[in-house]
Amino acid sequence: MPEPHPTRRTLRLGVCGPVGTGKSSLIALLCRELSAELEIAVVTNDIYTDEDARFLRAAGVLDPARIEAVETGACPHTAIRDDITANLIAVEDLEERFAPLDLVLIESGGDNLTATFSPALVDAQVFVLDVAGGGDVARKGGPGIERADLLVVNKTDLAPYVSVDHEQMVADASLARDGRVVIGLSRSDRASVNRLVTWVRGQLHRQRTGTLVPADPGPMARHSHSHSHDHGDDRHLTEHHDHLPLGTTS
Amino acid sequence: MASAELLLMLLADARLPVAGHTQSAGLEPALRLGLAPDEVEQYVATRLSTIARVEAATAVVARHHLRAGLSTSVVEAAWAARTPSPAMRRTSRAQGRALLRLARTLWPDDAAVATVSGVPRASRAVALGAVAAAGDLPARELARLVGYDDVQTVASAALKLLPLDPSDVAAWVLRALPAIDVMSADLAHLALAEDIPASGAPQIEAWAEAHARTTRRLFSA
Numbered sequence: 001m002p003e004p005h006p007t008r009r010t011l012r013l014g015v016c017g018p019v020g021t022g023k024s025s026l027i028a029l030l031c032r033e034l035s036a037e038l039e040i041a042v043v044t045n046d047i048y049t050d051e052d053a054r055f056l057r058a059a060g061v062l063d064p065a066r067i068e069a070v071e072t073g074a075c076p077h078t079a080i081r082d083d084i085t086a087n088l089i090a091v092e093d094l095e096e097r098f099a100p101l102d103l104v105l106i107e108s109g110g111d112n113l114t115a116t117f118s119p120a121l122v123d124a125q126v127f128v129l130d131v132a133g134g135g136d137v138a139r140k141g142g143p144g145i146e147r148a149d150l151l152v153v154n155k156t157d158l159a160p161y162v163s164v165d166h167e168q169m170v171a172d173a174s175l176a177r178d179g180r181v182v183i184g185l186s187r188s189d190r191a192s193v194n195r196l197v198t199w200v201r202g203q204l205h206r207q208r209t210g211t212l213v214p215a216d217p218g219p220m221a222r223h224s225h226s227h228s229h230d231h232g233d234d235r236h237l238t239e240h241h242d243h244l245p246l247g248t249t250s
Numbered sequence: 251m252a253s254a255e256l257l258l259m260l261l262a263d264a265r266l267p268v269a270g271h272t273q274s275a276g277l278e279p280a281l282r283l284g285l286a287p288d289e290v291e292q293y294v295a296t297r298l299s300t301i302a303r304v305e306a307a308t309a310v311v312a313r314h315h316l317r318a319g320l321s322t323s324v325v326e327a328a329w330a331a332r333t334p335s336p337a338m339r340r341t342s343r344a345q346g347r348a349l350l351r352l353a354r355t356l357w358p359d360d361a362a363v364a365t366v367s368g369v370p371r372a373s374r375a376v377a378l379g380a381v382a383a384a385g386d387l388p389a390r391e392l393a394r395l396v397g398y399d400d401v402q403t404v405a406s407a408a409l410k411l412l413p414l415d416p417s418d419v420a421a422w423v424l425r426a427l428p429a430i431d432v433m434s435a436d437l438a439h440l441a442l443a444e445d446i447p448a449s450g451a452p453q454i455e456a457w458a459e460a461h462a463r464t465t466r467r468l469f470s471a
Contacts, residue, residue: 071469078271079271079272083271089348
């Protein structure tokens with residue numbers, strides 16, 4: 001039986017994806033949207049210690065003491081996957097210092113399409129692409145694009161300027177993901193922001209009710225997630241997925 | 251119980267999840283603040299006769315104290331007195347914490363690991379003493395581990411920081427091995443905290459302090 005962290009109320013949410021797709025902006029957006037209702041902290045893993053941390057501090061959306069920068073020795077992929085020690089210690093320190101936290105956001109250093117979080121570090125993970133990176137990226141696939149808990153296609157407002165059909169990009173991504181959630185996001189599109197915030201609240205609810213079992217997106221090839229054990233929580237989990245808003249953009 | 255040789259391989263392997271990839275053994279600030287690229291091999295030798303020597307001796311003495319049922323607090327204090335840079339003490343204690351986190355998974359019932367885990371902020375050297383006690387790693391192998399890890403940490407960070415041929419860097423490591431053997435033979439018999447050598451490296455300590463204050467770091471230390 002999966003026993004997802006019965007003693008921990010904090011949701012650890014990873015944010016991953018290539019450089020420049022808007023991971024820091026997405027985290028700043030979540031802090032802005034949710035800090036009135038949730039106790040939040042952030043761990044960053046930028047190439048140089050604290051570029052992302054500085055960005056977030058400058059955004060003024062979170063007490064700077066709640067933003068911890070972790071050095072990865074130019075190994076951002078390692079720090080979220082093969083050796084999560086430094087990040088885990090940072091997360092635990094924040095959870096202890098600001099207890100009780102509701103949400104810890106862990107931002108990976110911008111990496112390639114194969115990087116995903118270890119399920120030992122995060123409870124759920126978001127993979128971020130943007131329209132400016134090219135309309136074909138979603139079709140290329142990869143573990144994060146295909147199997148992260150949420151795929152965000154960011155900066156949809158820029159689509160006309162980079163000659164990308166963002167609705168097609170979201171449709172391609174949805175096809176590659178077997179119905180897993182895709183959100184086309186733009187900071188200036190209120191409905192898309194609401195969808196993102198609703199998704200995060202949903203993950204937090206599942207964490208609180210003990211139905212969130214960390215799922216590993218990769219890097220291995222696709223495998224079935226239909227567990228052999230007959231467990232009510234899993235059925236609930238699937239239903240929950242089905243009810244989440246699929247990636248339409250306005 | 252596995253052989254000491256195999257345990258040593260496990261502990262010396264860069265794939266061991268103890269955040270080793272976050273460390274440059276002070277090389278990043280050294281290069282930024284004046285060490286020339288062609289001096290890195292000498293930097294390795296300097297560390298082996300100073301900072302790594304203190305750390306290896308501390309680990310050996312901590313191992314002895316744990317096996318004899320003695321408190322490690324005097325060992326920790328002796329190491330701290332020989333490590334005047336607060337930044338280096340913080341780094342070592344962060345590494346100690348990472349190592350003990352792993353050790354509790356590898357040896358969940360071990361008394362030495364439990365004892366040192368219960369001490370607030372144990373240094374990496376004392377944590378290594380606990381690991382050696384838990385895995386029955388002989389003192390000389392423990393000292394070798396400290397020396398070898400120090401050399402490889404500099405070497406792998408050098409590959410990230412400088413335009414080097416990785417084969418040349420592996421050759422530095424090979425050339426450093428005899429000095430590691432000499433050092434570990436010197437230190438393996440130590441049992442008393444007062445016998446830990448006080449071989450500091452003030453320039454490396456000053457660089458460590460400067461590194462702790464910069465905001466542009468690839469490596470934690």
